[in-house]
Amino acid sequence: MSQIQESYTGQSGILYTTQEVLQEDETPPRRVCSSHDNAGRKYILKYIPEVNYSYLEKEIYGRLREDAKNVRIIEDAIPDKSMFVFKYFRSHFLGLVQQKNLPLDVTKTILKQALLGIAEMHDKEIVHSDIKADNILVDWEDGRGEIAIDQVKIADLEDAAYVPPNTAIVGKQAGNYMWRSPEAHASGPIGKPSDIFSFAIVMIYALSKRIIFHVTDEELDGGKLERIAIVIERQMSFFGEWQSTNEFIGDHLAPDNPYGQVFLITRDGFGLGTPRNPFRLSNSFDDDFKDLVVNMTDFNPAKRITAREALQHKWFNGV
Structure with a gap:
């Protein structure tokens, strides 16, 4: 894991500041970072290949959003970086x-x-x-x-x-x-x-x-x-x-x-x-x-x- 500090603004308007790269691969492209917002709450930022982004957002997480209490769904999104924001778990x-x-x-x-x-x-x-x-x-x-x-x-x-x-x-x-x-x-x-x-x-x-x-x-x-x-x-x-x-x-x-x-x-x-x-x-x-x-x-x-x-x-x- 490597330290990294970058800032991204989600669709919600929340500013996320990255802390560590938890996982990074080139083939297929994959990047997972820990981050926090201005209130100190912890999140995971996950890069999603653009070819899969819309499908996952609409057909998968969209169908689960209202009724899935035991599935980790998207908290926020950063479309221009093809990233989803998820709650951090211990x-x-x-x-x-x-x-x-x-x-x-x-x-x-x-x-x-x-x-x-x-x-x-x-x-x-x-x-x-x-x-x-x-x-x-x-x-x-x-x-x-x-x-x-x-x-x-x-x-x-x-x-x-x-x-x-x-x-x-x-x-x-x-x-x-x-x-x-x-x-x-x-x-x-x-x-x-x-x-x-x-x-x-x-x-x-x-x-x-x-x-x-x-x-x-x-x-x-x-x-x-x-x-x-x-x-x-x-x-x-x-x-x-x-x-x-x-x-x-x-x-x-x-x-x-x-x-x-x-x-x-x-x-x-x-x-x-x-x-x-x-x-x-x-x-x-x-x-x-x-x-x-x-x-x-x-x-x-x-x-x-x-x-x-x-x-x-x-x-x-x-x-």
């Missing part, structure tokens, strides 16, 4: 889980509020397509050694899409490989169930502090193995029940999908010498949690429960 969930030993009730509160954000998006036919732990923002206070949650928001909607009913995103390997659904690895079709699968992986991370689809360089065996192939094998091992796997391969993947053979070979590679390791049989989690996750990660996207249905699961009772 932490993202990825780091908070690593830094703190969160009590189970606090973890459930954060997860439920984040899931509410996904439900709000899905209610408006918006698919996030990049659900991961660091795209969940948390404002919290630490009083007398106890964490009090103020706000939880789903953030970073740059890859989100308005997907009307009976349509899907195709031809796009969406999201980070560690959180992707099987269909996202296969470049679609991606829809609301893809977000649900990814969020289930976030939930497992929240309780275990492990990203179960993270693949180290050592596991690649000097380049002999492909990272995505390892992830697909793990996904099928944990969640690929026979019937749903066959439905996914036969009904969900187009005949000419180049990843079809990868899934077929992986499926047929399990047997006595290479047994599956179903998540539903894990001894590391309680039965209610396993039931919820299994219903969110069915290999057949059509069988996954919705965000609203997941919110009603008994694992969230009392939250």
Whole structure:
């Protein structure tokens, strides 16, 4: 991170002064800065490529503005610089889980509020397509050694899409490989169930502090193995029940999908010498949690429960 001091005036008339460049990339162009206004309130300024600016402003944030309480929406805009202004949050969930030993009730509160954000998006036919732990923002206070949650928001909607009913995103390997659904690895079709699968992986991370689809360089065996192939094998091992796997391969993947053979070979590679390791049989989690996750990660996207249905699961009772 580098220090930088520049001033921009938003559509609201508020003057924002930047403090640090938090992230900067050239391809694709990306710049994220922390800033403050004259009253000392903190914000995030995010450069949006001009080709995406209008679509995100109108079709994504415009649809969410009135009803999304658990999605971080635009606070202000700087059109001539192609920038959106967002509220600053203290932490993202990825780091908070690593830094703190969160009590189970606090973890459930954060997860439920984040899931509410996904439900709000899905209610408006918006698919996030990049659900991961660091795209969940948390404002919290630490009083007398106890964490009090103020706000939880789903953030970073740059890859989100308005997907009307009976349509899907195709031809796009969406999201980070560690959180992707099987269909996202296969470049679609991606829809609301893809977000649900990814969020289930976030939930497992929240309780275990492990990203179960993270693949180290050592596991690649000097380049002999492909990272995505390892992830697909793990996904099928944990969640690929026979019937749903066959439905996914036969009904969900187009005949000419180049990843079809990868899934077929992986499926047929399990047997006595290479047994599956179903998540539903894990001894590391309680039965209610396993039931919820299994219903969110069915290999057949059509069988996954919705965000609203997941919110009603008994694992969230009392939250």
